[in-house]
Amino acid sequence: MKPIKEMLKSPLITKITGTGDDGAMFEFKYKARKYEVIASNGGGWDHVSIYPLHQKHTPSWDVMCILKNMCFNDDEVVMELHPAKKDYVNLAEYCLHLWKPQYEAIPTPPKLFV
Template sequence: MKTLEEIRKIPNLRIDTLADDGFFAFWTDPIDRRVYSIILSWGGGWEHFSINPVKNDKTPSWDFMCKMKEMFFKDDEACVEYHPAKKDYISQLEHCLHIWRPLEKELPVPPAIYVGLKKKYSE
């Protein structure tokens, strides 16, 4: 995760409540002016980001979440959006999504070739 100093420089981010292990904030999308609530935390062995639209009923898209990952996490960090077993599913806010990264070990990731060809090989 980026440092708090780096995060504070994100345009249109207003940190509302700051604690030792994270913060609650509002972020306004500069393109469509939608406002989102954000929780960022780094306690309990995890870095965690959640985002929820404040006044609309649209769940953030994959592309939008990629933008959030770039804003709040470092480029060399692998992060994940979990799809838990159905019995473990929790949804307190219908359109809220989360990004997670464990602090004590690296996330396993599949070999890149399992996902697809990198651009230089597909041309």
């Protein structure tokens, strides 16, 4: 994950709503839509969540790519997870997450498969 100070330099960020030692909260705008983002790097995980403000839609692939580029370096692999149903926690409809473990690599398929 990029350092928080570097992340917050993005020109897409319209408002920084909070910062701390292990993360930040901010809003960004893309194609006339606003999103709330929480980025953190505690507990052995880099984690970013995104929630559309005042809208009822799930962020698009394009928005998730912009968020990934904003918060992570080009050479980092991150993932969206679909946990076992018994482990679902859905506190905010339309919210998506990016995850990256800090101490192990995420396995990826061969390029030919992608």
